[in-house]
Amino acid sequence: MNLTKSIHIKALFTTAFGLLLLSSCVRDEQSPGYEYMPDMYRSPAIEAYVDYGEIRDTIRPELNLTMSARQPVEGTVPMSEYAMNDMPYSIPNTPEGYELAGEVLKSPYPQSQKIILEGTEVYANFCVQCHGAKGKGDGAVVIKGGHPAPPAYDGTLKDLSEGKMFHTITYGKGLMGSHASQISKSDRWKVIAFVKTLQNPDAQVTEQNGSEADTTGTAEMPN
Amino acid sequence: MKHISKEHSTVLKLLWVAVLVFGVAAFSGVHAQDGEKLFKQNCSACHKVDKDLVGPALKGVQERWAGKEELLYEWIKNPAKVKDMGDPYVDKMLAEWMPKGGLMAAQLVNNEEIDAILKYVADWQPAVAAVPATGTADGAAQAPGAAADTGISAVWLIIVAFILLVLIFSLVGVRSSLTRLNSAILDSEGEEVAPALSSGERFKAWMWKNKTFVAIISILVLVYFTVLGYDALMGIGVYQGYTPEQPIKFNHTLHAGTNEIACVYCHSSALKSKHAGIPSANVCMNCHTGINEGQSAEGTAEIAKIYDAIGWDLESRSYTGEEKPIKWVKVHNLPDLAYFNHAQHYVVGEIECQECHGQIQQDYTVAGQFAPLTMGWCIDCHNNTAVRMDGNGYYDEVHERLVDHGKEELKKYLEDGTISVKDLGGWECSKCHY
Numbered sequence: 160m161n162l163t164k165s166i167h168i169k170a171l172f173t174t175a176f177g178l179l180l181l182s183s184c185v186r187d188e189q190s191p192g193y194e195y196m197p198d199m200y201r202s203p204a205i206e207a208y209v210d211y212g213e214i215r216d217t218i219r220p221e222l223n224l225t226m227s228a229r230q231p232v233e234g235t236v237p238m239s240e241y242a243m244n245d246m247p248y249s250i251p252n253t254p255e256g257y258e259l260a261g262e263v264l265k266s267p268y269p270q271s272q273k274i275i276l277e278g279t280e281v282y283a284n285f286c287v288q289c290h291g292a293k294g295k296g297d298g299a300v301v302i303k304g305g306h307p308a309p310p311a312y313d314g315t316l317k318d319l320s321e322g323k324m325f326h327t328i329t330y331g332k333g334l335m336g337s338h339a340s341q342i343s344k345s346d347r348w349k350v351i352a353f354v355k356t357l358q359n360p361d362a363q364v365t366e367q368n369g370s371e372a373d374t375t376g377t378a379e380m381p382n
Numbered sequence: 383m384k385h386i387s388k389e390h391s392t393v394l395k396l397l398w399v400a401v402l403v404f405g406v407a408a409f410s411g412v413h414a415q416d417g418e419k420l421f422k423q424n425c426s427a428c429h430k431v432d433k434d435l436v437g438p439a440l441k442g443v444q445e446r447w448a449g450k451e452e453l454l455y456e457w458i459k460n461p462a463k464v465k466d467m468g469d470p471y472v473d474k475m476l477a478e479w480m481p482k483g484g485l486m487a488a489q490l491v492n493n494e495e496i497d498a499i500l501k502y503v504a505d506w507q508p509a510v511a512a513v514p515a516t517g518t519a520d521g522a523a524q525a526p527g528a529a530a531d532t533g534i535s536a537v538w539l540i541i542v543a544f545i546l547l548v549l550i551f552s553l554v555g556v557r558s559s560l561t562r563l564n565s566a567i568l569d570s571e572g573e574e575v576a577p578a579l580s581s582g583e584r585f586k587a588w589m590w591k592n593k594t595f596v597a598i599i600s601i602l603v604l605v606y607f608t609v610l611g612y613d614a615l616m617g618i619g620v621y622q623g624y625t626p627e628q629p630i631k632f633n634h635t636l637h638a639g640t641n642e643i644a645c646v647y648c649h650s651s652a653l654k655s656k657h658a659g660i661p662s663a664n665v666c667m668n669c670h671t672g673i674n675e676g677q678s679a680e681g682t683a684e685i686a687k688i689y690d691a692i693g694w695d696l697e698s699r700s701y702t703g704e705e706k707p708i709k710w711v712k713v714h715n716l717p718d719l720a721y722f723n724h725a726q727h728y729v730v731g732e733i734e735c736q737e738c739h740g741q742i743q744q745d746y747t748v749a750g751q752f753a754p755l756t757m758g759w760c761i762d763c764h765n766n767t768a769v770r771m772d773g774n775g776y777y778d779e780v781h782e783r784l785v786d787h788g789k790e791e792l793k794k795y796l797e798d799g800t801i802s803v804k805d806l807g808g809w810e811c812s813k814c815h816y
Contacts, residue, residue, distance in 0.1 A: 171546055175543060176602060192621060193614070200717045208657070208712050209712060210709070253484075254480060254484040283644065284644045285647055288647065299643075304640070304641040304673065305673065306672050307426040307428075308422055308427060309427050310427055310487075311423070315424060315487065315489065315490055331668075334435065334436055336667050336669075340650075340662065340665065341647070
């Protein structure tokens with residue numbers, strides 16, 4: 160009798176121990192884990208997206224909106240060879256402004272193969288999900304996501320001028336929001352060059368590749 | 383043709399006439415079902431049938447323009463012209479809607495097509511509530527469910543442990559009373575009683591008797607604590623798997639997977655800067671001015687949180703100006719002693735987002751940390767990854783110098799014939815630590 164009992168105890172003990180081992184494998188997804196010398200991780204040098212006023216339940220309201228860099232003064236223009244492209248956009252967001260942009264704004268870039276290629280990349284990142292690969296207003300957001308379809312580039316928008324396109328990307332129009340925070344002015348003109356090929360798929364492209372000084376857009380090395 | 387008789391040619395002519403008549407009849411009339419297609423092509427970017435969008439709801443448009451059908455045709459085809467004609471209804475409508483959406487664009491439709499669209503609008507019925515789409519909604523619901531599961535199993539473990547403890551204590555009690563009973567019986571029968579042992583001595587004796595069991599348990603304990611200790615030490619400062627609850631349960635699988643939105647559409651800073659960036663709410667609103675209902679009730683509630691943060695009034699479709707920041711929880715935290723740049727890797731190195739962040743468009747709803755972000759992980763990749771130089775632009779000069787003109791020179795440095803980041807100085811300390 161003693162023997163059976165002791166086997167029972169052993170079996171129970173081993174099972175309990177095994178369960179304990181298993182339970183230790185569960186990791187808490189809500190916790191980042193341990194930090195050794197947190198000063199090395201949370202240094203006084205300001206990192207973006209960290210609320211220094213509230214780290215690990217320590218509240219310090221005076222550090223709440225700590226910023227490492229100040230906003231440039233309004234209207235600041237970067238000093239670069241693209242400075243002309245990055246001038247502040249002065250046409251107001253009104254129906255009259257839309258018409259005005261259509262009349263006066265002209266692309267600083269030639270309609271060359273190189274610019275169109277660079278515009279294609281911008282289009283793939285920022286436009287294709289609604290306007291569709293061929294600009295027919297049949298992107299995945301429209302087909303699968305149920306967003307109302309934008310008009311087709313080779314349909315209603317066939318004769319849309321480049322100035323109006325620039326105005327629309329900058330301020331948005333109808334259901335399309337402003338993309339000014341995502342697409343730089345240079346990139347806006349490049350993507351317009353590509354959209355023009357969608358408006359007129361048969362149009363000829365001028366073959367004056369790369370000779371222009373301002374077509375070296377993507378060679379900026381980020382640091 | 384000579385062999386064809388006169389009757390035959392007459393029959394042929396008649397046939398031709400018939401075909402032409404029917405063909406023209408079939409193609410000239412615009413069918414009612416085209417109304418829906420035409421509406422989607424020309425109107426749906428700004429108008430809904432039952433709700434105001436950029437422009438007014440189209441339901442009842444014919445009643446509103448009653449008696450001015452010709453003007454309505456003209457308005458749709460050339461709004462700029464009608465705008466200045468001074469019609470009182472047009473003026474009133476423009477005063478209300480021009481500030482919101484601007485002037486309607488001229489539509490490339492003829493009167494028949496307009497009739498088809500108007501018929502579609504007049505016959506329109508709200509869609510019968512479909513069976514709620516499961517896939518993504520379930521995906522969103524699974525994350526909290528999984529967390530609850532681990533909670534339940536922990537509770538069960540505690541209960542099992544408690545039951546085991548009770549069992550052990552009662553068995554020990556039974557054993558000791560049996561021993562006492564036994565010795566009492568022996569005592570009463572006048573037999574010799576074994577000398578009482580202390581519990582320590584008894585435990586020693588028990589261990590001696592159960593050597594195998596004690597050995598197994600000891601090894602298990604040793605392994606357990608070694609693994610536990612190793613894991614705890616290796617996990618210090620490593621956030622891998624960290625998936626905190628975010629203020630808005632953004633669904634990456636739905637946005638980047640189903641709807642095929644490029645990662646850099648929202649994380650556009652990855653193209654130009656060190657940070658990939660958390661999109662500001664105006665980027666959400668690029669689509670969510672048009673989409674205010676999710677695929678499930680939960681989704682709709684999450685979208686409402688964006689409106690709350692950016693101050694968008696759904697009824698009047700305008701911004702109230704009352705903005706609140708969305709307090710996203712930072713997931714990836716690289717220590718300040720190491721430098722990392724997204725643009726350098728994504729634009730120059732042509733590394734896909736998924737190589738470091740996992741198949742986020744398939745597997746994740748809310749994002750968590752996929753990579754360990756340890757130094758070993760960094761330098762492994764710098765050692766193993768061949769630099770993607772072909773047609774890259776950034777490496778044209780280096781590539782030319784290394785491969786075209788310096789092949790012999792190059793071989794001295796390359797063991798495997800590929801140019802890795804390490805070969806270009808990717809293992810220099812000061813590349814990342816400075």
